[in-house]
């Protein structure tokens with residue numbers, strides 16, 4: 001439908017084009033207008049909530065004018081676009097980020113002050129957009145920021161969950177989950193009730209022949225659910241480019257709403273149908289690095305993928321190009337295997353709807369997709385039962401079988417008679433219950449496969465995907481080491497540090513080219529600079545100490561060493577190793593004379609993170625941390641020497657406060673298990689050092705900052721398998737320090753010992769899969785070195801400064817440029833303003 005305004009009337013439009021505010025007065029005017037009209041309030045009843053709402057709406061208006069222009073520019077240029085498909089976008093708060101990216105934070109600060117509010121309080125009113133679990137979801141959010149900041153024509157596609165990741169409460173030391181209903185007031189989205197796609201499920205496939213005798217598949221029957229688009233503007237930093245994140249929400253299709261039932265008076269069941277449709281986008285699955293094979297999850301995946309592809313194809317078809325040009329116009333990146341069905345769906349569209357030949361279609365498909373793998377953990381690799389597929393997506397299962405058949409035929413041709421190879425690489429796992437291996441499908445249907453840090457990319461090529469390297473050749477596999485956006489994780493989270501850096505590097509250019517940080521290295525020996533640096537660190541620690549006091553009523557000394565481990569709770573991330581180390585420290589302090597005790601370096605051990613609701617062991621780890629805290633924090637012998645803090649409900653906005661306050665952070669996964677890690681980068685960028693294992697991006701951080709600036713310990717990944725084998729086939733001995741920790745737990749010092757029996761047995765009796773006992777001693781030794789080195793504050797700060805100076809590599813801008821060049825083949829669309 002042509003909806004554009006005819007030429008003669010366009011003058012009126014141009015004359016009234018919205019410009020958006022650029023100064024304090026303009027901003028205030030917009031805030032007052034929104035308070036009085038949009039919110040129907042006044043200066044007599046404008047609380048912080050209303051002030052936030054009005055300020056957010058003012059910024060939303062501002063973003064949308066940029067968004068409109070960006071979209072027009074991209075449509076007009078008609079160049080290749082990137083589509084980033086992710087089931088998770090862990091965005092956090094939007095307003096602070098929008099203000100900073102638009103360069104209008106000072107305007108907003110002064111404006112809000114004129115109107116009677118402090119900008120920090122107003123920012124604090126915003127509910128986090130928490131549509132993700134952990135690293136994978138936050139990476140997607142950092143990528144969106146970089147894509148917009150670098151002017152790439154790019155869209156994100158995701159699901160608009162009504163409930164994001166649950167809110168964590170700690171009650172009697174235990175995690176309790178509370179639903180996160182976040183959509184009460186969300187000014188950052190635009191519902192597009194006119195952009196809808198009908199999505200089919202279930203039903204069956206009928207085959208017929210066309211006039212040329214070619215077999216044609218018809219997917220018929222089943223049920224229809226409608227996808228409605230919600231658009232979220234993504235502002236770039238210091239550029240007018242504003243990209244789009246399109247999130248799909250499910251509702252009953254109007255065709256489906258059963259008027260028959262309704263008219264027959266069966267009102268309740270027709271409403272029930274409606275609710276069933278809305279269930280699809282109702283809730284984010286709260287598992288990190290774990291797949292549970294639930295039907296609703298597969299429904300979510302198909303719903304989102306089918307709606308997104310329909311949208312992408314619709315946009316392509318407007319250009320009236322030939323199908324073979326599709327990969328020149330479209331690059332689709334699969335964030336893990338969650339969107340792998342997109343490969344099958346595009347093949348289905350091309351073959352069943354657009355009547356392309358199979359091979360021609362498949363060539364287009366494989367040239368379009370890239371697949372990023374984020375984990376080697378077997379429990380996280382997606383497999384769906386063939387039966388479930390047959391039921392939910394019968395036509396897609398047929399296509400998967402055909403893809404597999406042609407693939408296996410080509411393998412057999414290349415490697416005749418290697419039947420073992422054929423069954424190893426088959427998309428269908430011929431187990432008791434037949435399974436579809438999504439990672440294999442993703443590899444076969446993509447032109448590039450990448451891991452997220454060097455070690456991880458090596459590991460996937462030599463272990464889980466090695467047969468595919470043999471089959472496709474090494475060129476198909478590559479590495480793109482993860483990165484983080486310095487806008488949120490330095491400038492926004494740590495404004496004073498950002499300002500100090502700017503004062504020495506001649507402005508804020510480093511936020512667009514993070515390698516410019518290297519200019520501050522020369523100040524590592526500068527007394528004055530070090531002093532300012534230390535003051536900022538101290539102020540950040542005071543801010544966190546106040547927060548700890550107000551939320552937990554525990555007083556911590558900001559002069560103590562702040563040791564932080566915040567991330568999802570997982571046995572492979574080894575929070576248990578950390579808390580065992582804390583118990584060891586506590587026992588050692590208790591055994592000392594008061595004089596000796598006083599001489600020790602005071603430390604605050606800070607933990608935070610959510611456990612998946614069904615992950616019992618992870619919940620026990622949280623429970624132990626809290627119980628240890630309750631004992632240690634109230635022990636008069638200990639005082640300031642040791643405090644143990646568990647911060648409730650760790651999320652993006654809390655990370656922005658916690659990370660700048662770190663002296664040291666822990667990234668201590670069993671070698672070979674943490675694909676990359678990204679918080680490690682954030683902590684160092686905020687002027688802390690790392691205690692960590694030789695795992696994931698820790699290795700590249702070491703390469704960049706120098707091994708004298710990081711505390712590495714523990715088993716190397718190449719030795720992990722042997723050790724595991726030894727644990728299972730010979731008696732493995734437990735270090736005496738660790739035994740004493742176990743004894744203390746079992747004595748009941750930290751609450752009911754039975755609660756922690758399984759945690760101890762896992763290490764002592766059940767093979768210690770995560771190598772806690774093997775690494776315990778070197779962990780303690782390394783922590784001792786941390787204590788010693790921290791006492792020399794001048795040198796410590798110098799190390800922090802040098803480390804920050806060398807962190808340029810870890811910008812997500814670098815990362816996005818690597819994807820653009822090596823995988824997507826797209827160019828920025830530079831804006832001349």
Ligand code: C3B
Pocket residue numbers: 133134135136137139288289290336374375380452482674675676677678696
């Ligand atoms: C995570 C990995 O566990 C991290 O090592 C990695 O830094 C990030 O992805 C980003 O690449 N990951 C996750 O959060 N969820 C998964 N299902 C798999 C990996």
